[in-house]
Amino acid sequence: MTAPEGILCAKSHEYVVEDGSLYTVGLTEYAVEQLGDIVFVELPEVGSSFVKGEVFATVESVKAASEVYAPVGGTVVEVNEKLIEAPETLNAEPYGEGWLVKLECGDFALDSGDLLEYEDYKEEVE
Amino acid sequence: MYKQTFLHDEQIKLGARMVPFAGWEMPVSYSNIIEEHNSVRNNVGLFDVSHMGEVFVSGADALPFLQKLVPQDLEKLTPLKAVYCQLTNKNGGIIDDLIIYKLEDNKYFLIVNAARIDDDLNWMVRNKLGFDVTIDNQSHNYSLLAIQGPKSSELMSQMGLRKEKQPAFFTIQRAELNGINLWISRTGYTGEDGFEILVKNEFSNNLWNYILEQGKLFDIKPIGLGARDTLRLEAALHLYGNDMDTTTTPVEAGLAWSVSKDKKEDYNGKDVIMSQIQNGVEKKLIGFKMLSKIPARHEYEVYYKGEKIGKVTSGVPSPTLGENIGLAYVKTSCNINIGTVIQVMIRNKLYDAEVVKKPFVAKKNKV
Incomplete structure (x- = not known):
């Protein structure tokens, strides 16, 4: 599995990547591997805002419900509706079709300061 | 460690x-x-x-000793037969659930839950006075x-x-x-x-x-x-610590089938258990399936007509059924039956669930 260029990862296993004027947030392949079969994804409402570190989504695997933390603060512009019908997409393509939300960020530079570059994140989890 | x-x-x-x-x-x-x-x-x-516990109980009084510990009548158990039981306390609460195998006259073998081995052994030792019996933990x-x-x-x-x-x-x-x-x-x-x-x-x-x-x-x-x-x-098989513990009796846990109603010998909690069989219980374990795609989990609260009536004890997405199933204790006074729609509180929202028959998937183990 190849991660997109320029993604930044939180130690809590969320990633964020620039997408035009927005930022796409999802879970890393390490996270979805650990979770196992994902059976339900609860996403926030479009228009809701979160600060960095706040719980903004819940991912349910067979085994348990896991909270997802915002790697950066922002306002939700779009949620991945496809995950409602096909939550397994998150297992299959965490960096592609399995993204969670697109955010409009206030101060991305400030919020992303402690996030890890992909290679460093990989080293951290392996 | x-x-x-x-x-x-x-x-x-x-x-x-x-x-x-x-x-x-x-x-x-x-x-x-x-x-x-x-x-x-x-x-x-x-x-x-292998984490589970193995305990051998032997001696001239092995049978009367075990009879004192469980609601099943072990008198009927013949060599090489096994029976599902609970160790009950004086209030009828379940200390552990276990399978007792009779190996031969005066020799029994118990398989108990990993997390309960110490409590089980303590309880057995406390009940041992006056019995000619050896309790041998071989876990x-x-x-x-x-x-x-x-x-x-x-x-x-x-x-x-x-x-x-x-x-x-x-x-x-x-x-x-x-x-x-x-x-x-x-x-x-x-x-x-x-x-x-x-x-x-x-x-x-x-x-x-x-x-x-x-x-x-x-x-x-x-x-x-x-x-x-x-x-x-x-298969609606209970997990100790989730679906039953020392605060629930075999009758409340829906395990009355494993209580011998005509057992003559006294056993710990017999008065409470037999009274519950005759007069009913205040809470009971029900099976339910979620009417939405969100799984219910252990400890989630259960509501009926706006009132909190109990808690989910176990919940998973069922791979066989493709639905979210679970077990919950509910107050019997609410008249909850098969087909009743209850609600489960998940992340501060109520979601409908329907009470269904147990087991959720038919057992195929009796061969």
Whole structure:
């Protein structure tokens, strides 16, 4: 599995990547591997805002419900509706079709300061 | 520091993801939970359940001693037969659930939950006064493997134990597999046909690999605790600590079928248990399925007509049904029955669930 260029990862296993004027947030392949079969994804409402570190989504695997933390603060512009019908997409393509939300960020530079570059994140989890 | 079973290294080789469970480091999954679950429902799976406790009870008073501990009438139990029971306290609360195997007159073998071994032993010792009995905890010397699934019997034949030689449902016998002497019982925790094999630790690696090798013909898979939980819950088999504990009686837990109503001997909690059978209970364990796609989990609150009426004890997405199932204790005064729609509180929102019959998936273990 190849991660997109320029993604930044939180130690809590969320990633964020620039997408035009927005930022796409999802879970890393390490996270979805650990979770196992994902059976339900609860996403926030479009228009809701979160600060960095706040719980903004819940991912349910067979085994348990896991909270997802915002790697950066922002306002939700779009949620991945496809995950409602096909939550397994998150297992299959965490960096592609399995993204969670697109955010409009206030101060991305400030919020992303402690996030890890992909290679460093990989080293951290392996 | 967590304890490891003798099969730990073999499991790591097979790619197991290990998690802490009841003081042990155990495999939660080898590949993925749904695949493992389906292997057991469709073919056959191998479990390491060596964390469970093995206790031998023997002596001239073994029978009257055990009679004092459980609501089942063990008088009726003949050699090599087994029975599902609970250790109850004076209030009828469940200290542990267990299977008692009668090996011979004056000699019994108990399989108990890993997390409860110490409490069970303490309780037994406290009840021992005046009985000529020896309580021998052998948990550290034995491994326990479970072969479960519709192809279990064929696999056992393949390994040299012909069908007519195999133990019948809820019986145990001595046998030899790959030259290893062991005990085999026709029991399990999945709702499928299957066997549990008690073997001395030093032979468990050999046996584990032999079963996986011989099982290739039947597409055998090693199965972790994740699938063990979904399998047992589909069959509505209780998990100690979730679905019952010292604050619930066998009657409240829906286990009155395992209480011998005509048992003459006194046992701990008998007055409470028999009174509940005659007069009813204030809470009962029900089965439900969510009417939405969100799984209910242990400890979620249950509501009915705006009132909080109980708690979910176990909940999983059922791989077999494709629905979210669970067990919950509810107040009996609310008149909750099959078909009643209740609500489960999930992350501060109420979601509908329908009360359904247990088990959720029909058991196929009585062969």
